[in-house]
Amino acid sequence: MLLLLLTLLFVIGAGGSSDYIFLYHRAGDEVIMSCNIVDSSETSCSIINWLYNRDTSGTHTIVRDGQINKVSPQADKLSLDHRCSLTITNISSEDAGRYICRYGNTYEHDTNVYLNILTLSADQSTDPVGGVTLTCTLWRHTYISCEEHSLRWLDEERDELKKDDDEVHYSGQMNCVSHLTITHQSNHSRRYTCQFVKSNEVKISANYTLVSTVDLTSDSTSNKMIIIIIGASVGLLTILVIVGLTVFITSRRKTGAAEEDAPKRARVPDEPETNSEVHQPMQQASLMDEEESSVTYVTVSYRSQNQEALPSSEVREPEEGEEEVTYATVKK
Incomplete structure (x- = not known):
């Protein structure tokens, strides 16, 4: 440290033109470091280099000839504007240290920026x-x-x-x-x-x-109440779903059973037992009709010998004392 301070005093006392800038930032900030050796007429950063070191053990080139060094650990956070100023986004404690803007390979006009975080x-x-x-x-x-x-x-x-x-x-x-x-x-x-x-x-x-711990306890209690309410709501919803499904399944089963019984009741007249009982009287009546149709009835009247025979055209009803006989012939 003593050597560094002596060097700074020597440069200032010798009338050197190097600039020393001390910046103070918090972690997460965006930092813009100006390169004072670049004047307003400069339109290109092609001969500008930026160097960085955390201590005197080594210096790393993070910008070479106006281009970001891609192998630098900070490469993804670095950018260079048209005035060759170096910008670092989202800084962290690892970015603290010394940054040097150098024109070409000469160090007489370096701009030294010390970043404190x-x-x-x-x-x-x-x-x-x-x-x-x-x-x-x-x-x-x-x-x-x-x-x-x-x-x-x-x-x-x-x-x-x-x-x-x-x-x-x-x-x-x-x-x-x-x-x-x-x-x-x-x-x-x-x-x-x-x-x-x-x-x-x-x-x-x-x-x-x-x-405070009181605030934390209050937040914890509120969170517990929210969890309890959510749990109760989910439980109630689950019960309602189960009840609904049970009612639906029961209803479907009753409907299915009724549909299965309906055809059976419609087919009852066609069952053999019922048919035999219903048609048996009808068959008996039919047989009786057939038997009656095959029988020939003849009525014969006779009278006593003392009665005269009458022509067939003068057939009459038998008188009292006369007998009438009916004969039947069965055809097979």
């Missing part, structure tokens, strides 16, 4: 007594440290938290990392703010809203 995260304690630890980190070039007390914590009234109390525990700052533990959550949501301050000037800040 602030993150704020929460870690829920697994301890039965509860508690949440907030971690505030300023990600930057490895050899640039943070001054003591440069990371500050504020409550929702914008008052700085400097010591422990019944609600929070401040563990202090280690380089560019600071922790704040909330040991007792109040009955309402609270907002906490982490600031990075340099020379009494706030460079960047991030907020975190901590939801």
Whole structure:
């Protein structure tokens, strides 16, 4: 770090024209880095290169001759505009570090951009007594440290938290990392703010809203009630469907049984037993008619010897004392 600072002082003291820009952003932001060596008359970035390093161990070329280096880990987030400015979308802590815009292979007129990224995260304690630890980190070039007390914590009234109390525990700052533990959550949501301050000037800040356990319990109860209502509705619907199907099946079975019995009742007169009983009297009457048709009846009258015979044309009714006999001949 001392070597880097001496180099910066030497360049400034020697009247060098290199530019040093410090940017502060939060994770997820979009960053635009200007290349100051490009003037307004420049219409092409064909001789512009962008380089990146996180520390002094190595430098990577992310833009070569105006073209994005496809093998760079950041390639899918990088773009170059007509002024050769470098744009990075959806930045994360891995993007923090030093970016250099260089004209050709000369470094006398480099533009040095230091990207600093602030993150704020929460870690829920697994301890039965509860508690949440907030971690505030300023990600930057490895050899640039943070001054003591440069990371500050504020409550929702914008008052700085400097010591422990019944609600929070401040563990202090280690380089560019600071922790704040909330040991007792109040009955309402609270907002906490982490600031990075340099020379009494706030460079960047991030907020975190901590939801109270009461709110969480209320949300949990509401969710349980919703689940119970949905379960009861599904159960009732299932019962209605089962009852409906049972009624439908029963009705269909009764209808089918009635349809099966109807033909049987219609065929009753055609059954052999019934036919024999119904037609037997008719057959007997027919036989009697046939027998009567085959019988010839002849009536013979006779009178005593003292009576005179009459012509056939003068046949009369027998008088008293006369007898009449009827003879029948059966034809077979």
